[in-house]
Amino acid sequence: MKRSEFLYLSGLGAGAFMLPGLSLMGKSIDPAQALDVVDVRIKKALADVALNAARSKGASYADIRIGRYLNQFVSTRENRVLGVTNTESYGVGIRVIADGCWGFASSNNVEKEDIAKLAERAVAVAKANAKIQGEPVKLAPQKGYGEVSWKSPIERNAFEVPVKEKVELLLSTNAIAMQGGASFVNSVILAVNEQKYFASTDGSYIDQDIHRIYPNFTVTKIDRSTGKFDTIRSLSTPMGMGYEYLDPKESSKVRGIVTRYKDRYDILEDIKSATVKVDEKMKAKSVEPGKYDMVLDPSHLWLTIHESVGHPTELDRVLGYEANFAGTSFLSLERMNSKKFNFGNKLVNVVADKTQKGSLGAVGYDDEGVACKKWDIVKDGILVNFQATRDQAHMIGLNESQGCSYAQSWQDVQFQRMPNISLLPGKEKLSVDDLIKNVEKGIYIIGDGSFSIDQQRYNFQFGGQMFYEIKEGKIVGMLKDVAYQSNTQEFWNACGAICDESDYRLGGAFNDGKGQPSQSNAVSHGCSTTRFNGVNVINTARKI
Amino acid sequence: MGILSKEEAQAILKKALSFSKADECEVSLSGSQGGNIRYARNAVSTAGDMSSMGLAISSTFGKKTGSATINEFDDASLEKVVRRSEELAQLAPANPEYVTLEGPKTFAESITFNPATAAITPDIRAEAVRKSLEVAKAAKLEAAGFLENTTSFSAIMNSKGLFAYNKDTDVSFSVTTRNQAGTGSGYVSNSFNDISKLDTLALTKIAAGKANGSAGARAIEPGKYTVILEPLAASDMLSNLVRSFDARGAEEGRSFMSKKGGGARLGEQLFNEQVNIYSDPFNPDLPGATWNGDGLPIERTSWVEKGVVKNLSYSRFWAQKKGVKPIPGAGRIIMEGGSASLEDLIKSTEKGILVTRFWYIRSVDPQTLLQTGLTRDGTFYIENGKIMFPIKNFRFNESPIIMLNNVEALGKPERNGNMIVPPMKIRDFTFSSLSDAV
Numbered sequence: 009m010k011r012s013e014f015l016y017l018s019g020l021g022a023g024a025f026m027l028p029g030l031s032l033m034g035k036s037i038d039p040a041q042a043l044d045v046v047d048v049r050i051k052k053a054l055a056d057v058a059l060n061a062a063r064s065k066g067a068s069y070a071d072i073r074i075g076r077y078l079n080q081f082v083s084t085r086e087n088r089v090l091g092v093t094n095t096e097s098y099g100v101g102i103r104v105i106a107d108g109c110w111g112f113a114s115s116n117n118v119e120k121e122d123i124a125k126l127a128e129r130a131v132a133v134a135k136a137n138a139k140i141q142g143e144p145v146k147l148a149p150q151k152g153y154g155e156v157s158w159k160s161p162i163e164r165n166a167f168e169v170p171v172k173e174k175v176e177l178l179l180s181t182n183a184i185a186m187q188g189g190a191s192f193v194n195s196v197i198l199a200v201n202e203q204k205y206f207a208s209t210d211g212s213y214i215d216q217d218i219h220r221i222y223p224n225f226t227v228t229k230i231d232r233s234t235g236k237f238d239t240i241r242s243l244s245t246p247m248g249m250g251y252e253y254l255d256p257k258e259s260s261k262v263r264g265i266v267t268r269y270k271d272r273y274d275i276l277e278d279i280k281s282a283t284v285k286v287d288e289k290m291k292a293k294s295v296e297p298g299k300y301d302m303v304l305d306p307s308h309l310w311l312t313i314h315e316s317v318g319h320p321t322e323l324d325r326v327l328g329y330e331a332n333f334a335g336t337s338f339l340s341l342e343r344m345n346s347k348k349f350n351f352g353n354k355l356v357n358v359v360a361d362k363t364q365k366g367s368l369g370a371v372g373y374d375d376e377g378v379a380c381k382k383w384d385i386v387k388d389g390i391l392v393n394f395q396a397t398r399d400q401a402h403m404i405g406l407n408e409s410q411g412c413s414y415a416q417s418w419q420d421v422q423f424q425r426m427p428n429i430s431l432l433p434g435k436e437k438l439s440v441d442d443l444i445k446n447v448e449k450g451i452y453i454i455g456d457g458s459f460s461i462d463q464q465r466y467n468f469q470f471g472g473q474m475f476y477e478i479k480e481g482k483i484v485g486m487l488k489d490v491a492y493q494s495n496t497q498e499f500w501n502a503c504g505a506i507c508d509e510s511d512y513r514l515g516g517a518f519n520d521g522k523g524q525p526s527q528s529n530a531v532s533h534g535c536s537t538t539r540f541n542g543v544n545v546i547n548t549a550r551k552i
Numbered sequence: 553m554g555i556l557s558k559e560e561a562q563a564i565l566k567k568a569l570s571f572s573k574a575d576e577c578e579v580s581l582s583g584s585q586g587g588n589i590r591y592a593r594n595a596v597s598t599a600g601d602m603s604s605m606g607l608a609i610s611s612t613f614g615k616k617t618g619s620a621t622i623n624e625f626d627d628a629s630l631e632k633v634v635r636r637s638e639e640l641a642q643l644a645p646a647n648p649e650y651v652t653l654e655g656p657k658t659f660a661e662s663i664t665f666n667p668a669t670a671a672i673t674p675d676i677r678a679e680a681v682r683k684s685l686e687v688a689k690a691a692k693l694e695a696a697g698f699l700e701n702t703t704s705f706s707a708i709m710n711s712k713g714l715f716a717y718n719k720d721t722d723v724s725f726s727v728t729t730r731n732q733a734g735t736g737s738g739y740v741s742n743s744f745n746d747i748s749k750l751d752t753l754a755l756t757k758i759a760a761g762k763a764n765g766s767a768g769a770r771a772i773e774p775g776k777y778t779v780i781l782e783p784l785a786a787s788d789m790l791s792n793l794v795r796s797f798d799a800r801g802a803e804e805g806r807s808f809m810s811k812k813g814g815g816a817r818l819g820e821q822l823f824n825e826q827v828n829i830y831s832d833p834f835n836p837d838l839p840g841a842t843w844n845g846d847g848l849p850i851e852r853t854s855w856v857e858k859g860v861v862k863n864l865s866y867s868r869f870w871a872q873k874k875g876v877k878p879i880p881g882a883g884r885i886i887m888e889g890g891s892a893s894l895e896d897l898i899k900s901t902e903k904g905i906l907v908t909r910f911w912y913i914r915s916v917d918p919q920t921l922l923q924t925g926l927t928r929d930g931t932f933y934i935e936n937g938k939i940m941f942p943i944k945n946f947r948f949n950e951s952p953i954i955m956l957n958n959v960e961a962l963g964k965p966e967r968n969g970n971m972i973v974p975p976m977k978i979r980d981f982t983f984s985s986l987s988d989a990v
Contacts (some may be wrong), residue, residue, distance in 0.1 A: 089645045093619065099604065112600035116623055133587070133599050136674035140682045142595030175645060192804065230805040235812035237805055237919065329592040331696035332728040332739075335911075335928075338988070421598050460914045460947075462926045467947055467987035469924050471916060491916060491924070493947065493985050524590050524698035524726075546984060550920040552808065552953045 045203060046076060046098075048215050052155070055207035057120050058102050061127035063209065067104035067111075067134070069147060070127065071208035071376060074100050074118065075418035078201040080167060084178040085194045086186060092171050099418040102127050106134035108144025110399075112421040148401035148409045150378055152211020158372025160219040161365060162250030166199035169251045177254065181279045185227045188283035191237070195225035195275075198518070199251075200530075204375070212377040220368055220530055221253050222246035222518060223275055229286045238290045238488075240282040240473055243307050243455055244273045245515045246530065248368045262511065264440060265483055266454050266474060268307055270513050271366050285474055285486075292486035295475070297547045301450035301504065302492060302540045303443060308472050309431070310515025310533035311456040316496040317351075317358055318429040318533065320465035321385050322522075323394040323404060329424075334522050335463025338496065341404065344391050351391045352500030357432040358386035360395055362411055367428045367532035368516045375422040378411040385429060389501075397424045416527040423523055428516075430534035434506035440537045443505050450478035451490060451545060456515070458491065469493045471548070489549040499540060507536035554585050554603055555670070555705050558717040564607065564625050565709035571634040574611035574641060576653050578710035580845070581607045586702035589677045594685055594695055601674065611637040615650040618643070651868040654847035656713035662720075663839045669721035669747040670703040677701070680725070680752045687756040688729050693763050695756065697727030701747070708847060716843040723747050724969075727756050728929065729763040730990075736769075736942075737990050738762025739909060739929035741784065743969055745839055762908060762930040769942040771986055772933060778904035779981040780897050780934065783966040785927075786887075786973045788910040792923055793952040794829075794882045797855055799864040799874070808921045808953060809864065816864060823859040823956040828888040830854045835886060837967045844880045855882055859956075889962035889974025897963050897977045899937040904977075906932040906939060910948075922951045926987050945990075946983035955981065 055072045062070035077097040083090045100123060101114035111134025113126050178195040185193040200220040207213045224244050230237040247253050249271070256274035261267050266281060267274075304312065320337040324330050327341075343349040351358075362369050362380035373379055376398050384392050398409040415422035444452065455473025462468070475487040494502075516532035556564075561581050568579045583605030590598045608621040611634065618640025622633040677699055688695035701723040709715045726741030738759040744750050781789065802809035802816035811817050832852040833840035842850050846868055854862045863879055871878035898906060913925035927945045934940065955978050963975035 088648050090647070090649070092644060096621075098623075109596060110598055112598065114600065114602050114604075116604045116606070129601050133601050133674050136678045137589060137596040137599050140591075140596060140678055140685060142593070171643075192806065228806055232805060232814050233812070235805070235810055237810070239806075327593065328694060328696060328730070329597055331592060331694070331730060331737075332590075332698055332726055335989070336730075336734075419602055419604065421600050423598060458914050458916045458924065460912045460924045460926070462945065462947070462987040462989035463911055463928055464989035466989050467926065467945075467985060469916075469947060469949075489917075495988070525588065525700060544985075546949070548916045548922055548949065550917065550922050550951055550954065552920045552951060 048205070051205040051215070052207070052213055054118065054120065054123055055205065055213065058123045058127045059207060059209050061124040062102065062104045062131055065128050065131040067106045067131050069105040069209055070102065071206065072100060072102050073375060073415065073418055074205040076203040077417050078167065080199040082171060082174045082178060082197045084175070084182060086182055086192065087179065089175055097417055100126065101415065101418045101421065102130045103421060104130045104134055105145050106131045107138035109134045109138040109141040110145055111137065114419045145399050146402050147398045148407060150210050150398060150409065153214065153377070154211065155213045157215040159217040160248055160370070162219045163252040164250045165219065166221050166251040167201055177275065181225060181275050184276060184279045185283045188280065189287065190227045190283050191230040192228040193225060196223070198222045206373065206375065206377050208377050210377065214373045214377055216372055218371055219250050220246060220248050220518065221251065223254055223273065225275070225279055227279065227282045227286050229290055231290065236290065238286055240286045240289060241455060242275065242278055242282065243268055244275065244278065245307070246368055246518050247271070247366055247514065248370050248532070249366050262513070265476060268305060268454065268513065288486050289474065289488055292488040294549050295487045295490045295545060295547050297545055299542045300545050301447045302543045303447060303450055303452040303478065303537060304540065305454045305537050306513040306515055306535045307455050308453045309535050309538055311459055312470055313429060313431055313533045313535060314520070314531070315459060315461045316465060316468055316499065317385070318426045318531070320496065321394050321429070322424060322426060323396045323400050324424040326394060327403065330522065333524050338464045338466050339391060344394060347390060347392065349391045350389050350501060351386045351497065352389045353503055354389045355434065355503045355506055356386055356389045356500050358429060359383065359432060360385050360410070360427045360429055362427040364428055364532070364534070367514055368530035369428040369532055374411040374413045375415050376409070376413040378409045378413065380411045383410060395424065395427060400424060414529055416529065420525070420527050425522065425529040426520060426531050428532045428534070431506070431538065433509040433512045433536040436508065438505060438507045440507055440511060443507055443537060443539055444478055444483065445481040447478045447539065448480055451487065452476040452478055452483060466495050467493070468496065489547045490545060491548050492543045492545050494543055499543065502541045502543065504539040504541040506538045509536065511536040555583060555703055555719065561705065561707035561717055562715060565707060567627065568607065568609060568630045568634060569709060569711060571631045572611060572711060574613055574638055576612040576711050577609065578653055578708060579607065579609045580706065580708045582704065582706035584702055584704035586700065587674060587677060588698065588700035589681050590698050591681055591685065592696035594688060596681070607633070609633055609637045611641045612650065613641050615646040615648065616641050616644045617647060617650060649869040651872055653710045653712050654714050657847070657849060659716050659843045659849055662718055662833060662842045663836065664718060664720040664745060664841060666721045666746045669701060669723050669745065672701040672723065672747060680750065683753040684727055684756040687753055687760055691729070691760040691764065693729040693731055693760055695727055695729050697725070699725045708845065710847065714847045716847065718841040718843070720841065721745060723750055725750055725752055725755060727759050729756065729759045731763055731767055735990055736763045736767030737929045738766060742967065766930045766942040769944045771944045774946055774983040774985050776980045776982055778901060778960070778977065778979045780894070780901060780904060780906045781976045781978060782894060782908050783973050783975050784909045784968045785907040786976045787968045787971040788913055789952050789955060790887070790971065790973060792913070792915055792921060794885050796921065797864050797882050799866045800870045802864060808919060809861070818861055818864055821860050822953060823856060824959040825859045826959050826962055827856050827859045827956050829856040829885055831882055831885050835972065838884050838886065838970065838972050840884050848878055848880050850880050853879060853882070855885065884970045886972040887965060887974060889965040892961060892963040894963055894975045897961055897975055898934055898939065900961065901934045901937060901977065904934045905943065906934055916949065920951050921953050922949060924949045926989070945987040947985045947987055948982060949984045950982045
């Protein structure tokens with residue numbers, strides 16, 4: 009099967025929860041077992057076995073990741089629980105350089121003897137491929153950190169919250185939708201915990217405990233007489249947080265035509281609103297195609313940033329390493345080195361940041377033992393940098409890695425993945441209301457929808473959840489069948505205004521796909537509401 | 553642990569079940585081993601060797617189910633995991649959609665295992681990639697590709713006496729070749745059960761031909777065109793359609809298969825008469841397991857006959873509720889075609905566009921299955937039965953339902969990924985904008 013970009017999570021739907029078979033994400037375990045941790049002394053001893061075995065077989069460099077990956081899915085529809093599944097995946101991945109070539113091997117057998125053999129296998133893979141290797145791998149220098157640790161700054165571990173509490177919250181959410189006249193509702197809480205241990209021949213022994221959460225729902229309304237249906241999804245986003253994300257806080261609510269959320273989410277308020285809005289959406293006017301000024305809420309714009317800024321600035325795409333799958337990039341080393349390439353206009357400033365609190369990409373160290381950092385990607389509209397790993401740093405004249413290495417599990421080899429890539433808020437004070445006041449003919453989009461972009465990231469098309477028509481500075485009603493098409497450079501040069509930091513929010517995804525075999529990466533994108541002038545809008549309604 | 557034989561798997565499953573005290577219990581065991589090479593810029597970028605195995609158990613009291621898993625297989629560990637699943641079942645909320653387990657059945661022996669594919673080593677992979685690189689270097693192109701082989705087994709057993717086992721092999725290869733200037737790109741991909749059918753040299757030559765042939769593309773106006781879709785492009789368009797062949801979604805009113813006033817559009821003529829789609833685990837080019845995780849047999853199933861929808865999948869719960877036989881989903885599908893070659897389809901076209909493949913297809917409207925995406929790696933303009941010149945890539949907005957109504961002709965089917973589909977000639981295919989991407 010071909011899988012591309014965002015991986016389908018449909019395999020983890022209702023049916024999958026009821027099966028005893030192994031899910032995509034790992035094996036299932038009971039909730040209590042998820043609270044066990046593997047002693048760091050045991051992991052260090054195992055790591056030393058691997059590193060010594062790899063060196064004795066001829067590796068010039070080796071690293072090992074001992075990973076325990078936990079997921080919990082609580083899934084409901086209407087008044088019933090479809091599944092409560094805890095999964096655990098525990099194993100080890102060893103990566104080496106031998107004869108100038110990478111080799112990798114992984115296994116779920118985490119005994120000393122197995123680990124030594126696994127290291128030998130990784131070296132054998134490297135040596136087999138060295139025969140067809142071009143340039144030898146060149147790693148940017150990296151000092152060893154010794155024994156260090158890092159933990160997501162969470163307030164409440166989602167795995168310690170009783171399943172009963174989660175089930176009750178989701179069923180209460182569903183009840184509000186059904187009482188409000190919804191035809192169907194599905195709701196889910198996904199919790200993730202990555203317990204990762206990394207060690208390398210550079211002398212690092214890094215223990216990390218990373219937490220993420222994603223509560224969400226879809227409310228569906230059906231009109232049997234016409235055979236039409238429509239849906240609205242929650243305005244929550246996956247976060248690098250604990251269960252505290254689900255504790256509502258008034259100061260985290262952004263009031264407006266629809267309430268949106270910062271670092272705390274009110275699922276009960278959001279479902280009430282979505283149930284009303286899905287009715288309005290069904291009755292909304294079908295959009296007239298043409299040029300509109302687009303006002304894009306962060307719950308929508310994060311995805312446009314992800315696809316049109318995040319992916320083309322990945323160095324592996326720029327260099328051609330992704331040519332056979334996700335594609336290459338319209339950006340080049342020449343364009344970056346010239347420091348003259350107008351990615352956007354002067355309003356556009358984009359940063360890469362793996363340290364941002366609450367974001368999905370925040371960790372202490374990446375998966376090749378590099379401490380995380382923050383750097384500019386686009387400065388005053390000019391492209392200034394990319395996203396690189398240790399073996400790529402020298403290709404853009406850097407003496408150290410930018411810390412962008414990640415593997416979705418112990419089973420997969422680490423490679424360059426996107427850090428959080430965010431649009432900085434406007435420097436001048438500007439509210440959403442004031443921004444809309446200046447729009448003559450526009451569309452205000454809240455929530456992300458359909459998305460598609462070409463393999464070099466020029467031409468894109470995005471849909472959304474809720475579309476509001478703006479006429480002469482005022483919101484006049486809801487629209488439907490809206491999608492906009494543009495070209496990345498034209499779009500970012502048509503940026504008209506960016507709201508100030510009081511409107512800044514994160515959006516993100518657990519399942520950004522890249523690589524072969526394809527791997528998922530969790531990444532956030534921050535921004536404030538932004539206006540883009542004169543964007544082409546199409547009507548997506550069809551008769552079949 | 554790697555790959556267990558039927559007898560080895562059966563012994564572990566039997567042992568685990570012997571500890572069960574639940575009303576119903578089912579155990580599954582699966583494992584895989586394999587390896588891959590990824591290359592880019594005419595050199596290896598990453599490569600690996602992977603293996604894993606695990607056992608999962610579900611215990612049910614009434615309609616309360618608990619699941620647990622383990623990757624140790626001694627008696628004490630097996631008993632521990634059974635007890636844990638039973639404790640969890642007692643704590644779980646009752647699931648109103650729980651259906652009692654399937655009883656014993658005899659499943660046909662599958663044809664999914666190939667010993668030569670199972671015997672692939674890192675050196676065999678390296679040699680296959682060397683041949684591909686040789687073609688690219690000789691043609692002065694840059695190659696990026698991926699070769700992966702997997703051998704896996706899975707087995708299930710339950711307290712009602714059901715047992716099933718399957719062993720599977722697969723090797724897949726894809727390569728993109730691009731010219732130095734970045735103005736031409738070609739692609740080829742295929743998957744095989746049997747390694748002897750994989751010829752990385754011949755496949756890379758096809759990609760190289762596309763790369764050179766697509767250089768210097770001209771822009772033509774977007775709009776409605778007759779298209780010739782190569783089998784790869786045709787299979788890209790059909791993936792979402794196949795996922796929608798489900799009775800529950802249709803009968804609940806939230807699928808393109810939902811009928812006005814309620815019910816499913818089963819038995820309706822939804823597509824052109826030339827459209828016939830089925831699945832068959834015994835197709836030698838696309839063999840599949842003969843049972844699924846629910847313990848249901850997977851048999852030859854007809855989905856569309858002469859454009860009429862003949863079957864929709866029914867989960868065990870939905871089948872019981874509706875009083876019909878459960879039907880596993882349309883996983884690996886085969887669409888029938890004719891005997892015409894791709895060249896024949898081109899020859900018969902007065903004015904049209906040849907599409908090698910599509911990219912980044914996403915659903916735009918589930919109501920009509922409208923989807924958007926782009927052409928990639930070789931798009932050509934056809935006039936008077938001949939390829940005239942390469943053209944720039946397009947974004948399309950089109951529904952596979954409309955597309956399968958506009959079928960002019962179908963060619964000889966070929967496997968791509970997990971589908972066998974013919975090249976297709978389709979009229980009035982909607983391209984909505986141009987892309988600068990190569």
